[in-house]
Amino acid sequence: MTHPLRIRAFRLLFIGRTISSVGDAVVPTALAIAVTQATGSAAALATVLGCAMLPRLLLLPIGGVVADRWDARRVAVASDLVRCLCQLVVGLELLGGRPDLVHLAATAALGGAASAFAMPTRMALVAGTVDGPARLKANALTGSATALIQLCGPALAGLLIYGVGAGWAFVLDSASFLVSASMLAVIRVRRTPIARRTMLADLAEGWSEVRSRGWYWSSLVAHSVWNGAAAVLATLGPLVAARRLGGDGAWIVVLEAGAVGLTVGSVLAGRLTPRRPVLVGNLGLASYALPLVLLALAAPVPLLVGGYAVAMGALGFLNPVWQTTVQQHIPAHVLARVTSYDWLLSLAATPVGYALTPVAASAWGTSAPLLIAAVLVAGSCLATAAFPDVRRLTATGRPGAPTGAVGDPDSDEAAGVAAADVTEEVA
Structure with missing residues (x-):
């Protein structure tokens, strides 16, 4: 190769x-x-x-x-x-x-x-x-x-x-x-x-490709929830760190640990080839519940640093694995449209998280939205394993991949x- x-x-x-x-x-x-x-x-x-x-x-x-x-x-x-x-x-x-x-x-x-x-x-x-x-x-x-x-x-x-x-x-x-x-x-x-048609027809074809693949749309739901949970953590993390973990410096250390984890996960993705890439990647994403729970409990900074590094390592591993799987299984002529829906769902969840988190924190305190986000992200990512398409999708099959080197x-x-x-x- x-x-x-x-x-x-x-x-x-x-x-x-x-x-x-x-x-x-x-x-x-x-x-x-x-x-x-x-x-x-x-x-x-x-x-x-x-x-x-x-x-x-x-x-x-x-x-x-x-x-x-x-x-x-x-x-x-x-x-x-x-x-x-x-x-x-x-x-x-x-x-x-x-x-x-x-x-x-x-x-x-x-x-x-x-x-x-x-x-x-x-x-x-x-x-x-x-x-x-x-x-x-x-x-x-x-x-x-x-x-x-x-x-x-x-x-x-x-x-x-x-x-x-x-x-x-x-x-x-x-x-x-x-x-x-x-x-x-x-x-x-x-x-x-691709054949020239109306804009609506092209949009509908892209969405049809997403909707027809259980492994894809179920994963998108989980990934969107993950992004919403990340917005919750980003909103409340600095506040909790300043009030209960010793100051802003603690949050900076947590973020740096996450960047290290993201790098390590990306490197590992290039060296490991999971047989069931989407299943493994989604199960790994469930680990994002760990830093959310630790922050809600105001756990010691070393534990939070380790938990966030693990969670971001899982994200670093998932990203290349997910991209490769999509490139192999989505037909080339609709790849950009399918990718646009992927980005749309992910980005849309982020402002929702930013908007709802302050309201929830004001009503129930900072721990409640963090714990709710932890349950949602763990539940949605683990739930993808219930879909047969997710369990059966392997790294070897390549329907829709373009031919020729x-x-x-x-x-x-x-x-x-x-x-x-x-x-x-x-x-």
């Missing part, structure tokens, strides 16, 4: 994504500090974040249709260029010293809309550059690199913000999107053209092919 990094197309895709992740890792911290310093208002930050989230949620299904219709690679390039421009505008405005909230909200909305078209392309790009047997390792490599960057992201953000200013964090992110677009522009990605044309041995000849391959 050819190592994914020996495939030129994936290597460039991997480099572009990794560099882009560096910029993305520093922006959340930079945005929070920049908006807070400029306005002194938490509501202003919530407005900017909401302006990014709303168009992303509304446009995700359409982004999936567009990626399936008009080539995931070209859609990803266009999205990267739009986000490059948005981050550059924000960076220059911050460097100018007088940021305008309306401008920040508008660029956040445009960037959120662009991301709605980029996110459904991710699985399709890997599936179109790496052949089946190497996809797990390719997904694991991407997951490991992203997790490592997230581990270092807050420190890098701090260096940029307090060293040269928050605006440079956005300039860095802008440059990273430009690099990613440049890498994508010169690679060849295999694709399966893509390793040879873009491997190191063929690196002399002119750039103009490797921009696209249509299956």
Whole structure:
């Protein structure tokens, strides 16, 4: 089996994504500090974040249709260029010293809309550059690199913000999107053209593919609950740490442990091949109940650190395994649309968790919502084992996977092919 990094197309895709992740890792911290310093208002930050989230949620299904219709690679390039421009505008405005909230909200909305078209392309790009047997390792490599960057992201953000200013964090992110677009522009990605129909027909076909697979939709329900539970933990974790665990430093240690666990899980996913990948991955996700319960009980920090590291390790393991399974079992011509519904359900659960948690905590205290979330996430993830499709789905079957290898044309041995000849391959 050819190592994914020996495939030129994936290597460039991997480099572009990794560099882009560096910029993305520093922006959340930079945005929070920049908006807070400029306005002194938490509501202003919530407005900017909401302006990014709303168009992303509304446009995700359409982004999936567009990626399936008009080539995931070209859609990803266009999205990267739009986000490059948005981050550059924000960076220059911050460097100018007088940021305008309306401008920040508008660029956040445009960037959120662009991301709605980029996110459904991710699985399709890997599936179109790496052949089946190497996809797990390719997904694991991407997951490991992203997790490592997230581990270092807050420190890098701090260096940029307090060293040269928050605006440079956005300039860095802008440059990273430009690099990613440049890498994508010169690679060849295999694709399966689809018949031109109405937008509603294409949306319905994508949803039909989701609904017809018990292993897929049942897992999506569990994954959505997991994201909602993560929002509960993210909302109450800092508060509980400050009040009952000795201060903000304890929460920072917990988050760093989670980043380490995420990295280790991603690495293990590239080395282990579970026979029943979805079953194993979903059962592992149930471990997220552990840090929720420990936080509800205000357990000692070392226990909470260990529990959160285990839970995030399970997530790091699941992500590449899930992506590979979807790439192998979902037909190539609907992969972006199916992926868009995956993202939609996952993202929609997060703001729900953010909205309901403060209300529940105000009514019942912080422990109750944490324990409720623990029961829901453990129950939903373990319940997927009751579905025969989940238990029977193995890593060996590959219905719907595209045929033919893509390793040879873009491997190191063929690196002399002119750039103009490797921009696209249509299956």
